[in-house]
Amino acid sequence: MRILLLCHSFNSLSQRVFVALDERGHEVSVEYDINDANTADAVLRFQPDLIVAPFLKRKIPASVWSVVPCFIVHPGVVGDRGPSALDWAIVDNRDEWGVTVLQANEEFDAGTVWASRRFPLRAARKASIYRSEVTRHAVDAVVEAVGRYQSGQSAPPPQSVEPGIGWRALIRQSDRNIDWHGDDTQSILRKIRSADGFPGVSCELGGREVRVFDAREAPGHRGAPGKLLAISGPAVLVGTRDNAVWIGHALDRASTHRFKLPASLVLSHACEALPRIPPDSRDGYTEIRTRTRDEVVYLHFEFYNGAMSAGQCARLLSAFISARETKPRVIVLAGGSDFWSNGMHLNLIEASDQPADASWANINAINDLSHEIITTTDCLTVAALNGNAGAGGVFLARAADQVWAHADTVLNPHYKDMGSLYGSEYWTYLLPRSCGKERARRVIDARLPIGAGDALSLGLVDDMIADSRSEFPAAMLQHAQTLATDDAFNSLLERKHAARLADEATKPLADYRREELERMRENFYGFDPSYHIARYNFVHKVPRSHTPLTLARHRSIVAREDSRQAS
Ligand code: COA
Ligand code: THG
Numbered sequence: 001m002r003i004l005l006l007c008h009s010f011n012s013l014s015q016r017v018f019v020a021l022d023e024r025g026h027e028v029s030v031e032y033d034i035n036d037a038n039t040a041d042a043v044l045r046f047q048p049d050l051i052v053a054p055f056l057k058r059k060i061p062a063s064v065w066s067v068v069p070c071f072i073v074h075p076g077v078v079g080d081r082g083p084s085a086l087d088w089a090i091v092d093n094r095d096e097w098g099v100t101v102l103q104a105n106e107e108f109d110a111g112t113v114w115a116s117r118r119f120p121l122r123a124a125r126k127a128s129i130y131r132s133e134v135t136r137h138a139v140d141a142v143v144e145a146v147g148r149y150q151s152g153q154s155a156p157p158p159q160s161v162e163p164g165i166g167w168r169a170l171i172r173q174s175d176r177n178i179d180w181h182g183d184d185t186q187s188i189l190r191k192i193r194s195a196d197g198f199p200g201v202s203c204e205l206g207g208r209e210v211r212v213f214d215a216r217e218a219p220g221h222r223g224a225p226g227k228l229l230a231i232s233g234p235a236v237l238v239g240t241r242d243n244a245v246w247i248g249h250a251l252d253r254a255s256t257h258r259f260k261l262p263a264s265l266v267l268s269h270a271c272e273a274l275p276r277i278p279p280d281s282r283d284g285y286t287e288i289r290t291r292t293r294d295e296v297v298y299l300h301f302e303f304y305n306g307a308m309s310a311g312q313c314a315r316l317l318s319a320f321i322s323a324r325e326t327k328p329r330v331i332v333l334a335g336g337s338d339f340w341s342n343g344m345h346l347n348l349i350e351a352s353d354q355p356a357d358a359s360w361a362n363i364n365a366i367n368d369l370s371h372e373i374i375t376t377t378d379c380l381t382v383a384a385l386n387g388n389a390g391a392g393g394v395f396l397a398r399a400a401d402q403v404w405a406h407a408d409t410v411l412n413p414h415y416k417d418m419g420s421l422y423g424s425e426y427w428t429y430l431l432p433r434s435c436g437k438e439r440a441r442r443v444i445d446a447r448l449p450i451g452a453g454d455a456l457s458l459g460l461v462d463d464m465i466a467d468s469r470s471e472f473p474a475a476m477l478q479h480a481q482t483l484a485t486d487d488a489f490n491s492l493l494e495r496k497h498a499a500r501l502a503d504e505a506t507k508p509l510a511d512y513r514r515e516e517l518e519r520m521r522e523n524f525y526g527f528d529p530s531y532h533i534a535r536y537n538f539v540h541k542v543p544r545s546h547t548p549l550t551l552a553r554h555r556s557i558v559a560r561e562d563s564r565q566a567s
Contacts (some may be wrong), residue, residue, distance in 0.1 A: 004048035005030045006070070007055045009451075009544070010551060012388060013073070013135050014054040017411050019451030020139045021052070021146065025468060030551035032544050036061045042547075043068060046554035050149060052142060053104070057083065060104045070104035071114060071145055078116045079161030081109035084171035086126050086134070090194035091176055097121045097129075099137045101145040103155070105157045112155045114145035123189075127197035127215070128338050130552055131387075132469050136408055136427050167538070171195075173202045180226030185243040189215050192247075197305075200251055200260075207236065213260060220283060227256025231271050233279025234262030234304075244286045249304055257351045259539050260265040260304075280315065287312065288319045296322040296330045296480045303489025306393060309348045310358075313365035317372055324376060329405030329484040332382045333373070334478065340385045341393030342467060343415075343425075350539040355532060359410055362426065363424050363520055366392055367513060369427045373399035374509065377497040380483060384476045385409045385461070386469060391418065395425035398434055398460070399494060404479060405452045406466040413460060414447045418529030418538070422519035429503070429512040435459040447550045 003026045007014040010030060021028045031042035043051075051070040053060065059068050070133050076085035077098035091096040098118040103111040111291045117137035123131060148155070148508040172220055176191040176200060183191070192215035200211030206228050208417035213234070221241030223229040230237040235246040250263040264271055277284040301308075301316055310318070323331050335341060344362040373381055373396075383397035383407045390412035397403050405411075413431070414482055415421040431440040443450070443458060455461040466475040488494070523531045536542070549556045 001146070002027045002046060002315075003029075003048040003146070004042060004046050004051045004068075004554070006033055006042075006051050006053045006060070007031075008033050008057045009055065011055050012131050012410065013138060015449040016135050016139055016408060016451075017052065017054045017073070017142055019410060019449055019454075020143060021038050023451060023453055025145075026146075031552040031554075032547045034543075034545065034547075036063075039064055042552070042554060049352060050146065054138065054142070054148070059108065064105060065104040069149065071101050071142065071149075071403050072109065073113070073138050073142060074100045074102060074109050075130065075138075076100060076109075077118060077162070078159050079163060079165040081166060082168040082170070083108075085156070086130060087171045087176075088168045089121060090126060090129075091171070093190060094121050097133075099134055099141055101141045113158065114148060114155045115141040116159070117141050125194070127194045131338055136468050136470075139408070169540050173199075176201055178203050178226075180239075181209060181241060183241065185217065185240045185245060185449070188216065188240055188245060192245075197260075201343030203249070205236070205247070205263075206267040208252055208267065208270075209254065210254070210266060211251040212247045212263070213250065214246075214263075216246040216248065216285070218244040218246045218285075223476065225488055228267065228270055228274060230275045230277050231264040232277040232281075232284035234264055235279075235285035236263045236267055236271065237277075237285075240325075248285060259347055259350070260543075261347055261351055277309060280319075290319060290323055292326065292328065293477070294481060294484065295328050296332060296484050297326060297328040298332045298334050298476075298480070299323055300334045300336070301341075302336040303339075303341070306336060306342035306361075306390070307345040307347065308341055308343065308366060308393075309345035310361045310365035312345070313362070313369050317365075317369045320369070320372060323383040324379065328379055329489060330380045330382060330480050331376070332480050333391075333397070334384045334386065334476065336387055339387040339393070340383065341388040341396055342390040343392030343396070346535050347539050350535055355535070359524045359531075360521070362516070363392075367424055367426065367517075370396050370399045370430075371509060371513070374403065374430075374493055375500065377493070377500055380489070380492060380496070382480060382483070384472075384480075385411075386472050386476070387486060388412070391415050391422060392425045392427075394460070395423070395427040395430055398430040399426065401492075402462045402483075403434075403460065404463045404465045404476065406453065406462045406468055406472045406475070407452050407464060408468055409455070410453045411450045411452075411455050411460060413443050413450065417484055417534055419523070419528075419532070421523050421531050421534075422516065424513070424516040426509060426512050426516070428516055429507075429509065433503070439556075447548075447559045515553060 034101040054073045067253040101114045105111040119133045120354050196213045210338050221244035223240050226238050235248040247263045250266040251260050251261045252266050280288045291298045349358045381400040383403045388410045394411050395415040415423050466472040467477050
């Protein structure tokens with residue numbers, strides 16, 4: 001079928017749905033929900049059989065839903081309605097939640113239900129639930145709904161709605177205000193998680209009105225409720241009634257930087273006299289964690305939103321080197337639970353006084369890490385993609401000998417809309433090495449999200465070891481174990497060493513790096529400001545005025561036909 005994805009932005013859920021429908025042979029095109037006329041125009045051009053809306057904030061006009069059936073993905077159980085479904089589910093402390101695919105009509109979220117799923121609600125930030133459980137079950141529900149529609153079936157009979165489930169209005173800050181003296185730690189965590197990644201919980205910290213994100217338990221710490229007690233890496237420690245919490249990220253709307261940044265930076269004025277606890281230490285805020293099991297070292301790096309600053313790259317590099325010094329057979333780079341890596345830290349770069357210098361430092365720090373992984377020849381390395389990877393993060397993963405993924409992993413191996421950033425991370429060496437020259441070109445030019453299946457056939461991924469994220473950690477342990485004890489281990493290692501020497505003789509890594517960085521220098525310091533503008537727009541979430549032609553395939557089809565007719 002011809003399916004138009006109508007979405008507020010092409011976020012991770014929209015990308016995963018895009019990949020799932022594309023894999024099933026549908027002709028899929030994307031249009032951003034910019035205004036009604038634009039949507040109507042897209043429908044006219046593409047003539048879709050069906051519209052699927054994985055992430056939509058506005059009402060679809062009757063002129064559209066009365067002509068083409070529109071399937072809305074709602075992150076709530078059957079009967080739940082409204083714009084803050086997941087937020088409310090977390091605030092209400094539900095132990096189960098769901099996803100529903102319903103048909104748009106005049107009323108918000110009140111149309112016929114075509115498919116639905118339920119799942120246990122984990123204690124995690126909203127964005128994490130959204131990118132993991134909601135996405136997994138939304139894909140199943142969309143595929144079921146689309147299948148039903150395509151085969152001419154009608155919607156299944158209506159289900160009964162549980163008591164207490166129905167319309168919930170937009171959640172307000174007052175619905176999750178923190179009372180530092182009254183709330184216990186668990187309630188505070190729940191309130192902050194319900195609003196993380198957006199919009200965060202407003203509160204006063206260190207004398208400033210901020211929005212807070214990335215809250216974690218801080219066992220063993222105690223102090224005055226609502227007061228700053230210590231800092232550790234990006235995080236500040238705040239006392240609660242019964243304990244303390246780490247706040248990793250914050251946003252100060254009164255500042256010139258109205259986007260999320262490390263809390264210790266946002267509140268730096270109030271942190272000078274505070275004790276400093278080393279990050280990643282037992283008492284500190286932990287981003288990098290090393291676990292060893294039977295000659296395999298697992299390096300977990302839980303960087304918020306997968307963004308990796310120069311400092312984080314340097315810390316990860318030393319953790320990698322320390323891991324290697326223990327002489328393991330395999331090092332698994334396990335990334336974080338939500339993202340593996342999204343490349344350089346665009347928010348920190350944007351907040352810097354000298355964004356070009358900060359970009360330069362950041363890309364060099366990633367390159368140093370990439371270089372160390374590539375040149376490691378005394379053990380095997382694996383990038384285990386539990387979470388998605390984007391931009392430089394994909395190429396960093398490819399620095400490892402093997403890349404493992406699960407069926408829901410989505411890769412964006414391009415510097416999507418980042419102002420034609422050339423990229424580095426040794427991608428000009430790594431991508432042809434794993435995919436071959438011709439396919440490497442295609443990967444770079446496509447500028448589309450790539451699902452695990454396609455990534456496997458392209459050579460971007462070497463093994464799909466699980467069907468979903470929930471099964472991935474156990475599969476990762478098992479596969480790493482198998483690799484470490486493989487009879488062929490020694491010959492794999494020898495072959496790797498020989499291949500590295502041969503590659504180095506053909507063209508030294510230093511040459512790849514120099515060539516890539518020459519282009520990056522142009523991007524950062526050159527006359528063309530595209531990268532700086534694109535980064536500003538990305539960080540500030542400036543709404544888009546049109547859908548990129550790589551996504552709005554119906555627009556390029558028509559454009560091509562128009563030009564053919566004209567000639
Ligand atoms: N630096 C800082 N923040 C980043 C980031 C980066 N490199 N990559 C993603 N983020 C943030 C987003 O701003 C967003 O923030 P939020 O918490 O306010 O929502 C969050 O991570 C998730 O991004 P979103 O686009 O909603 O997630 P997604 O899973 O739907 O999409 C990507 C993932 C990778 C496709 C998309 O985030 C992207 O294009 N990132 C830019 C990658 C890039 O160009 N990096 C620099 C070059 S190395
Ligand atoms: N029918 C039609 N269009 C739709 C839906 C539908 N568009 C997407 C929508 N479902 C997804 N669900 C909602 C439910 C409620 C609201 C938005 C999306 C909502 N919005 C407030 C408003 O428009 O006033 C504003 C909320 C905000 O500021 O975020 O209440 O079923 N045809």
